[in-house]
Amino acid sequence: MSGEATALQEQEGADPRRWKALTVCLVAGFMTLLDVSIVNVALPAIRTGLDAPQSDLQWVVSGYALTFGLALIPAGRFGDMHGRRNAFVLGVVLFTLSSAAAGMAGDPTFLVIARLVQGMAGGILNPQVSGLIQQLFRGAERGRAFGMLGTVIGVSTAVGPLLGGALIQLGGGPDAWRLVFYVNVPIGVLAVVLAYRYIRPPAHGRRPRESMDPVGVLLLAAGITLALLPFVEGQQWRGPEKWLALLAGIVVLAVFVAWERRYGRSHQPVVDLSLFRRRSYALGVLLGTLYFAGFTAIFFVLTLYLQNGLSYSALEAGLATTPFAGGSAVTAALGGRVVTRLGRSLVVSGLLVVAASLGVTVLAVLLVPGEHVGWAIALPLVFAGLGSGLVISPNQTLTLSEVPVPVAGAAGGVLQTGQRIGAAMGIAAIGAVFFSEVASSHGDYALAFRHSLLVTIVFVLISLVVAVADVFASRRSGLD
Structure with missing residues (x-):
């Protein structure tokens, strides 16, 4: 059967609105993932505007990640049981309201509470996206859809500091940080309207009663x-x-x-443990956890280095992350199209590129440690982004490729929970190295950044070992 005939067969009975539905899901998912990193460049303004202590600022960032991770798996299970559109809309509504509340915060405690609710809403919303992709798409189309999701995941994290810096620059006053939260409100309202228009509701009919x-x-x-x-x-x-x-x-x-x-x-059960008997799923979750431990922390320590060490403005610090975001956007979409042919070897290639590019970034900071470092690291960050796009999107596709559609939401929730846990642990571990080096070197931020990147490279290399193990296991099973 020709590839064209196979593609036509895969599309028979498919929802004609599936690409519009995917667009709505990706926009909302981008909004929630953006808030993982967009706040980083706003912290100095929040500290000044609300007279917030460092402990509260820590919870503004990490509290969001914590409740986000807590909600993912039960929310995925809820969507599998009661309809993914219902859970998706609930998440968007809650995220929109909590974003407005965060923007209106008059004291640090209120802001922290709003961020906790915001994170929970993001955790409700995101597993529905991967579940809907499993539900709406088949075959090569599913790879393309996951490629677009991978683009959103990679770009949202990398571009957050840039967008946050641009909004603060636009606001210009002591309350400019509020725009970082208010920007979500019109997007959320539009997403709810379009979700009801393009995402098909669950099929009617009696379903067996299940417990959560x-x-x-x-x-x-x-x-x-x-x-x-x-x-x-x-x-x-x-x-x-x-x-x-x-x-x-x-x-x-x-x-x-x-x-x-x-x-x-x-x-x-809320987590079907039999999923971990599938090698592609078990190794994919482990790889995603390890890679996000290194990947997410890059932007955290880079922002600290540029703003605290080199007195970059929020916008300038955000611009420095743009090369990574641009590279990731290019290859994430491409990776989604070819991953079904190349498999985990594509992820291996991406990890090698990321590790090598971060090594060149360390060298660039060593050679150009002053105010021009943003230009010196631009090209290696482009290549790091190109490699990252070949990791996140293909790994997402391969990890969920053998997951049955009825448990797709919970399975996607487990994968994303691993990524959130990895991100939290990576930021803590790499951040600890950064702060320790700053203290011991009496404020040598360039040295601290270089050592932090070396730890990041270690996480990437461990991820590479997992990916290579999967490639060899796949080849052995093919020979049996």
């Missing part, structure tokens, strides 16, 4: 919270006893796994 597995949800939430708390509070909670929380989190997560095995014998 409340015990599993509570155990999972407690385990993730305890495990992430030492990283979220890394700069404020300095005593060694904080690692007891991590240990407790691991124990609770072990109890969660035991409960899910028992519960899954007669009911549908």
Whole structure:
């Protein structure tokens, strides 16, 4: 059968509005993922405008990531059970309202609470996007759709500082940081209207009554919270006893796994552990967790280096991340189109490019450590972005390729939870290296940034080992 005939067969019975529905999902997903990094450049303005202590600023950033990660898996399960459009719209509405509340905040506590709700809303919304892609697309079209999602994930994180800096520059006054949150409101309203127009509601008919597995949800939430708390509070909670929380989190997560095995014998658990028997899924989740530990932290330490170390403005610091975003946008879309032919070897190539490019970035900072460093690192960051686009999008496609559609939301939630956990741990670990080097070197931000990037490269190389292992395992199974 020809490729054209196969494509036509795949499209039979497909929702004719699927590409418009995808566009709505991607715009809303971009908005929530953007808020992971857009706030970084606004922190100095928030500190001044609200007289916020460092502890509250830490929670403005990390609290969002924490509640985002907590909501992903149960929200994915909820969408699988009750309809992904309903869960998607709920997430968008809640995100829009909490963004408006964050913009109106009159004190740091109110802002932190709004950010916690905002993160939870993002966690409700995002697993519906990957679930809807599984539901609406088949074959090569699914690869293209995941390629577009990969573009959104990569670009949103990288372009956040640029957009945040531009909005603060546009506002110009002491309350300019509020635009970082207000910008979400009109986008959210439009997304709700278009979601009802283009996303097909769940099919009617009686469905078997299923439980949300409340015990599993509570155990999972407690385990993730305890495990992430030492990283979220890394700069404020300095005593060694904080690692007891991590240990407790691991124990609770072990109890969660035991409960899910028992519960899954007669009911549908919140996480279908049988998914991890699929090599593509298990290794893809691990790879995504490790890569996001390094990838997300790049922009965190780069922003600190440029703004605190070199007195760049918020806009100038944001512009320095643009090369990475541009490179990622180009190859993420391309990777989605060719991943079904090239498989995990495409991810291996991307990781090699990222590691090499970050190594060149370290060298560029060493040779040009002054105010012109933004120009010196532009080209290696372009190549790092090109490599990253070949990692995130293809890994998403390959990880979810064998997942049954009825559990696609929860499966996507697990994948994204791994990415959020990786991002939180990476920012904490790499940020700790950065701050430690700044303190020990008496303010040598260039040295701190270089050492931070070396730790990032280590995370990328460990991800590479996982990807290579999957390639060899796939080849062995093909020979059997």
